[in-house]
Amino acid sequence: MATRIPRIATREQLLKHAARRVPINPTARRLHTTTVPRRNPPTPTPRSNPQTPSKPPPPKTARVAPSSLLLTSGLLASLFVFSQTHDDDDHDDDTSSRPSLSPSPTTTSTSSRDPSLPTYRLSFIRHNHGPTSPEPWVTLGDKVYNITDWIPAHPGGDVILRAAGGSVEPYWNIFSIHHSPHVKEILEGYLVGYVSPSDLGPDGKPPPASIEDPFVNDPIRDKRLITHTLKPRNAEPPNGELDKSFLTGNEMFYVRHHMWVPDDAGEGEEELVVELPGGEERRYTLGELKRRFKTERVTATLQCSGNRRNDMTRHAGKTNGLQWGVGAISNAVWEGVRLGDVLRDAGLEVEKGGEDQRKKMHAWFVGREAYSASIPLAKAVEGTGDVLLAWGMNGEVLPRDHGFPLRVVVPGNVAARSVKWLSKIVIADEEATSQWQRRDYKSFGPNEGASPDWDRAPSIQEMPVTSAITGVWVGECVKKVPWMMGGGDNNNNNNNNKITSVGSGQRTIDMAATPQKVGFTAKPTTPTATPCPKTTPDKEPIALQGYAYSGGGRKITRVDVSLDGGATWDQAELVDDCSNPATPCYGSKSWAWTRWRYNGTLPVLSLPPASFPSTATAPLPPALAKVGQDCEDGFGRSVGLMGRLPNHKKQCTTLIVKATDESYNTQPESHKGIYNVRGNLATAWHRVKICPECTKGNGGKGGLVWNTGETYGCGFRKEAEEVREGMRAASESTGNGK
Template sequence: MVTRSLGRLAANILRRITQCNTAEPTVHRACGLRPRHLHTSAQRRAPADATARSTVPKPSTTRSRQIRNARAVPVSFLIGGSLLASIVALSQYRPPDNPDLNNTLPTPSTDSRDPSLPRYRLADIRKHDASSSEPWVTFEDKVYNITDWVAAHPGGDVILRAAGAGIEPYWDIFTIHKAPHVREILEQYLIGYIDQADLDADGRPPAEAVEDPFVNDPDRDSRLITHTAKPRNAEPPNEELDRTFLTPNELFYIRHHMWVPAVDEAKANEHALTVELPDGETRRYTLEELKTRFPTHKVTAVLQCSGNRRNDMTRHAGKTNGLQWGVGAISNAEWEGVRLSDVLADAGLQVADATAPTQKALSAPPSNNKADANALHVQFTGLEAYGASIPLVKALDPRGDVLLAFGMNGKPLPKDHGFPLRAVVPGHVAARSVKWLSKIVISDEESTSQWQRRDYKAFGPNEGANPDWDRARSIQEMPVTSAITGVWVGDCVRKGRVPWMAVKGIDEDNAQAPSPSRIVDMAAVEKKVGFTPKSSANTSPEPAQQQQQQQQQSHCSEKTPAEPIALQGYAYSGGGRAIARVDVSLDGGRTWDQAELVDDCTPAEGQAGCFGNKSWAWKRWRYTGHLPVLSPLPSGQTPLAHSGGSDCDDEEGRRSSQSKKHCTTLIVKATDDAYNTQPESHRGIYNVRGNLATAWHRVKICPKCTDNGDGKGVVWSTGETYGCGFKKEAKEVRDAMLRQGAGPAAAGK
């Protein structure tokens, strides 16, 4: 009798143990168990009524009974039952008659994934959608609780589109997320695996189709160099970047974090902007009201991404996270709109006089009950959820020229650049000039968005991949920088390939153009500088050509003659500081000369010059001189792999007569009117985000010696051009880093 009773007890114990040892989540809940990894911060801070809001189904009466029995298992096992009874009970045990449970129990022999993590059915995962208090997503066969990530993730609400389902379809659209550091962030929120019953033969859940939010994005100019298509991030090629002082709207660089919001052009004047003051009072303005009630102003200003020239820092200092911009994440435009300070005053904002003692270190308000502008921030929010902020003192500065802009280069804002309304914060990083502006809040803290708190900051070279974001200050005013955008050597200069140089005599035989001088239009010249793609054609010479080239070797001198060279580029400094000087070196920094600064802001005939209270625009520069005499590279040194010429005049019939490379490094650096100058190396300013890559811009050129085709000798021309914004020279940079003692780890980054 006792034995039978103990046998029944043991059988009951084993049945409960078997049910509670399964990794299926509903059984875990029925047994009153919670794996330790499920205690997220969101659950710890859940209110007392969280059970009422939970999406987890309430256990049935049978399951409630199982809970009570399961909690009694350890005690019951200790106080009763023999080993023999346990063995007998185990031999007689059959799973409970529960088809759903039987179908969800994983088979240990076929599920080799981490057994300490629970398994979740897709039906349960779908309950954790955007409406759930605890949104989940899946990636491959894993499940993630993104409750805490939503608040910190760029866009916040955007990621909720994937809640309750797989995140892969969205990452296939937002390709920028396909990066190791993004996966590392996601792994922090891992809570378990998708149940094996819901996986295909390849170990993945069925693919899902999602709506593409980028389907209505505008068409873009084909000349732009695209880094990511969705969202679109693109820069103009070097030969187009600073061809004109004002960057054409269609060539202005594009930096998006999400899709372009859809705004009905016919109803653009109805677009609303909400302004919220520190006391919570709000005021609403339509675009039509902004245009008619406030004075209109123009400002000529650069917008520059903090990641401009990030590719330069990556190749010369170490691995960086982010879009690998060349030198084109910067553009210059004439903006038209109303002053933010005028709108804030109209909305009722009152602050203490700028000359009054500040209260930054005190918690009490000033005696006149007016807020201290030094302690406040202007938070901007766009229609697509992007957010950023600037100090209020910048917005109120009568010389700060902060605009709520609705015009760009004499036209309405393009869709890619903020239509119908955007903020323009001259002299500051472009991340603060929020597009598609819909809301402004005057607050005692910076914007709480990811872009303000966990991005657009810079760190020390030693701070590694996980810096202290809270300690670093947000980037506001930009430092001084410059870049080379065009190089022409030898015959390229003599024959008028430089767009801004007047060249005499080249049209003397042209009856249609009797003028002895003209300026060559680069649009009609085949692209030879900047981002020149490698030709896919087979350019290997025939044996007869090889023999002819060998015969022509004698035409090329061992050393290059002092060939003419022309350079062009831009320089810029934030905070309204003007560029005072641009220094150029043609021999790697051993000797220096000064470039000519182009005067684009002096009003010319039919032009209005520059607008604004300070120097917000870039300064274009030009330089002409003669290259030093170059010797061929030492025997065995081949740092540059041939990848297609960037010559200016690779005309049919010309063949390279050069067997050895003659190379030199061109350098540019700028100094502003406060005598701030660029650092020499990216090593000293390296940061894992690759922000503010402002070191000297170096471009290596290897002039080319070619047969001039008339049997009378050879000519030298531009040849190969390497550097950020031009061809990649990753192998050369790696070799140089190894020679300088950086070690293979750094060189491999």
């Protein structure tokens, strides 16, 4: 029978690992282990210090924040948790111009202080409750907090201890996720006193302190990536680059971080520790892994559980977390050794106990930056699971952003299980106890709100089927697209792709090339110098492209496309990338995404009159005049505003895509039916709205142009702006602002 080791590490362990700047080793119930006695928190030694307050602090009791607070708004509201970074600001690479998000002082007047609590000099806090103290404290504003009982449950390891003995505010100015009322509410549970008035400045706070920015050594990223948060970096490739080729270039692979990128790991310098159920450990260097085990390759797609979360926000309701578009997914060839081979070499008796025993056991993965997650042991050791300890990506050394020098790659599972910067593997009889395993990556019913029963839902492992539209060309914009003319994708990797036609009435459209590609550029083509028609042309050509993917190694067998909001359907062409000699697929199952292509004709739509004719006599209000100018300039980003103006009702159609895998799993029709406040597994039909418009051309003559706006995330830029505005308004109305 398994014995239990306490999940909460001792203070000595915490301090030891903080000093080494590596994450705390996970603890769990392990088979055939010796029980480790639970240690009580150390009792502080009485100190004789002239700055010690005359009134002793109140008795210290364990204060565990209730889960309703830890999980409100989908953010693990803790001091230094970055797992669910959420930024309602514009997604810019440079945030230096943004207004400061520093919290206001928690107390600006000593008259508002609780008289029952003592005051402390900053020097006393610094010397007696710093990073090496058994009883660490922090300050925020003029308040003092004893976080001793909270640290063992903190996933950040040495991060929280960096602030001990001083103010957490400089760290909050870096990690803006913590500017939330819920975080401060939790912190209030640890209040033990106030900073002495002698140490406060005119603003009611201690003098600002400078700290080392832990992100200063992060790698430089490609400027084309769409950045959702800068620190930690979370970014996705733009639609025009996402599925441009079957294998996503390393520089374009989406970036998902919870903390900074470790910079103290080097090939051959760090060891991978494998801990078995009995407590035995086996250590491997990267060089040893390469020498002693057979090198394997696996072609696998990694996808964040929050991919297309912005879609769920737009079509179902407010969601918490990064507002990913369709780009939190990428595909690569991974190179390394099979995890099962390493575990057997380390002494794990994989076959002992049979399949049932393997299903009850779990393989924990611990990263150097404190992140940890787990998968069932059966997935880890089965030959067809293709789980790798990878050091290579697309024929190159694993980039730092993607786990250098070693990471786990778990094909078919949510990418949250493919832990980067791997430092330790633990075989245990329960799944990892980190919040990334037990809470963050789960999904619930639409009715369960922000505080569900987290223990009831299983952790996300295999991913459901999904698909997305990444490219749209309409009308004159449909030119000799390479994949339509049999020339592949016009890139070095895929010049000879085979396209398997499964459509019923599709045709190759050969039109004059124009510089405009709707959905990819900001300005439409120059309008024709003819009067604007009342309707769009019959059989207006359209071309679409995108990807489809299903977890668990299930192959995509069909992609359905609708050009009229779901009234009628047709099938897309599936690109058989794996048959291309330039991009052979490695692995036991279909772990990679399937790219699809479609061309057809749009339904006839009515057209509104040309925008803002020059004969107008009454001046427009300033705001509408600006809108009018934008529309005359032809920018798709303003088309969404046309419907708000008199006599300018939009006439649009909705493009839809849905996929089916080999087990006949298909996507749900609506995000409303799968809505969850975390925004996980947003896999409903992907919809993109496109609108025709009459614009005023040269000489006052109008012409027809199609607008979707500039592509942005899962939709187009105007839609993304509306989403951010709506979420910001909702946040302010509920008191959840920055």
